[in-house]
Amino acid sequence: MEPVLRAWGANSYGQLGLGHKEDVLVPQSLKDVSCKRRDIKNITGGGGHSAVITGAGELFVCGHNKEGQLGLNHTEDVLRFTLCTALSGFCVQEVACGWDFTIILAGDGLVLSCGSNAFGQLGVPQISGPCLIPQKIESLKEKAVGIAAGLRHALAATESGLVFQWGTGMASRAKRAHQGKTLPLFLTAKEPCEIKGLEDVKVKRVAAGSYHCVSLTDEGHLYVWGSNKHGQLVSEEVFLVEPKKIDAQFFSHEKIGAVWSGWTHLVAQTGGCCFSWGWNEHGMCGDGTEANVRVPKPVKALGYAKQILIGCGAGHSLALCQTSR
Template sequence: GRNEKGQLGHGDTKRVEAPKLIEVLGGEAIALAACGRNHTLALTESGSVFAFGENKMGQLGLGNQTDAVPSPTQIMYNGQPITKLACGAEFSMIMDCKGNLYSFGCPEYGQLGHNSDGKFIARAQRIEYDCELVPRRVAIFIEKTKDGQILPVPNVVVRDVACGANHTLVLDSQKRVFSWGFGGYGRLGHAEQKDEMVPRLVKLFDFPGRGAAQIYAGYTCSFAVSETG
């Protein structure tokens, strides 16, 4: 495939026309991989994460912003073993074995879940973004009532995560779904098209017997399979 930013992990930026083993990872047992617009994450069976490709927004989690990292490099993280990962266009999500979620990369629409879009005015009135360069835990989960109240949702244990281009979904241990990030076209499932800066409970699945079993995200849309199938 295309390889302008080294997203194929072969140490160069040459296009590759057929599947080719990533030699640097040859000694690792890979359990999962995820692809963003121009970056890739790979998860080993031991719970380590390697990243390669474009890193101009910090989406590789290496603690810096560089144009490209063409060889697999272990991310800056020393917590519990990672069990799930997902990539958006220019951001990434990882989940540890205890159900904690971490994000890094571009925060433009709130898709990192840290209650900010990271926007600031730089020189010459140019808009730039304060990106997350290393994994940062997503700590706040909320629900919004019909009268507009915002209430915290405690003790969320994440079981799965999915990313669209600029939005994120999670499924928790109680079969609830939370979504956040860019809200255009209704992709967040909240009956409004507002961006959400922190994980917000999707009300449809917050009833006994109506929980979700699986979640998926397309580029600009979202899907869930209910527990009843």
């Protein structure tokens, strides 16, 4: 049976790829999809745009395009998934969608970006206006293995285990929380700047929320920095200007295999459990309440089913599970 691509939710810019701009309350199948549905490798979304990667490394995009975030060399909204032909010479491995920009990881560890650069979130400071075609981030000299996009900042994890950050979207909150103090350069950089405080670990994955960042090391530990407004960084500080390790005791000393971030909540997966914490107003931490979760808690409703894949939106969470039945 051929897989079916379905979409639902906010659709003000055509980001569902259904050919119109009406919100959709119940999942609808995308019947006219130019990419082969059975060949889809990854799906993700941003402030108002969506992206699909095929097994062949092609990138299809739709939705909001006012800042050129779809990389199609124009600024008109696109109502159906459309091939980004500007990337025809690249094999796309991963894509991260911010509020109004897109970060792309291609083969050979190259990182490209397009869309708004008002906060330096493209990592290419010489571009002043919107970038309509994906551009290589030339100053990122190391090969990347992972990328992430926040509201107006971005991250890249490299082959050697380093993490680079760019975009000034977190800077104003950092300044308010640490008035009069000098901020680390990576919080105000408009091109990739190495994160300080991770020199003794090797990072393999990164994730980003609206105003925070997360790194997962090869030893299964989490390091976090940025805004802690809703307790998503497991700290007493309002804003962490440098990476802080989350104590392994919160995860029953189990090694973390993967991590995902919504705008203000986090989900981590270990070998035997799924943990979540942070903003919980809409119940996205899955603990049965709407109170913020200040320390990681197991999502008991998932039981001990094997979580194959987790997804986080601004205020919701999803888990694809495989039971023993």
